[in-house]
Amino acid sequence: MHLHFPEDQKATPQVYRLIYRSQMTIEGSPREVAEEIRRILTWSREWNHRAGISGALLFDLHRFAQVLEGPPEAVKNLYGHIACDSRHRHITLLHHGPVASRHFDTWSMGFARTNDEAALAHPEDFQRTDGEKAEDVLKLLMSLLREQRNH
């Protein structure tokens, strides 16, 4: 898939952030779904680390929301791959653009499950963060997932 992002062609920002949400198409028991997501995360962490991309993946049994940040070309290329992935569909790009700094600099791909409301309030994987900025973005992703659930 080839994507055009015409509005930022003139700028050459160092950090680019992209946020999308999608509907999961992975079938099977919750355990099988979890295993497939684990595969995605294992792959992502290695690839993202090499590509200089950081971010977070949020999911329940039906949806994903993800934030990617890193060098503009790397982020856009990766999104091109992710958007073609048959493990999800109805991918909605919610935000993309240059940012002053990373929010998830310590994670090549953090994650949180959102089917547990307690975990929502204090997602374990996100407590290792070194700043409140990541939590803010996470809250935003959570509200986006909740929003999608209502549609």
Ligand SMILES: Cc1cc2nc3c(=O)[nH]c(=O)nc-3n(C[C@H](O)[C@H](O)[C@H](O)COP(=O)(O)O)c2cc1C
């Ligand atoms: C919801 C979701 C999130 C993903 N996030 C990443 C990611 O952050 N980094 C990554 O390398 N692959 C990610 N993937 C996997 C890619 O879609 C793709 O499988 C991988 O980049 C390999 O590319 P290819 O299948 O085109 O060879 C994700 C897949 C899904 C379904």
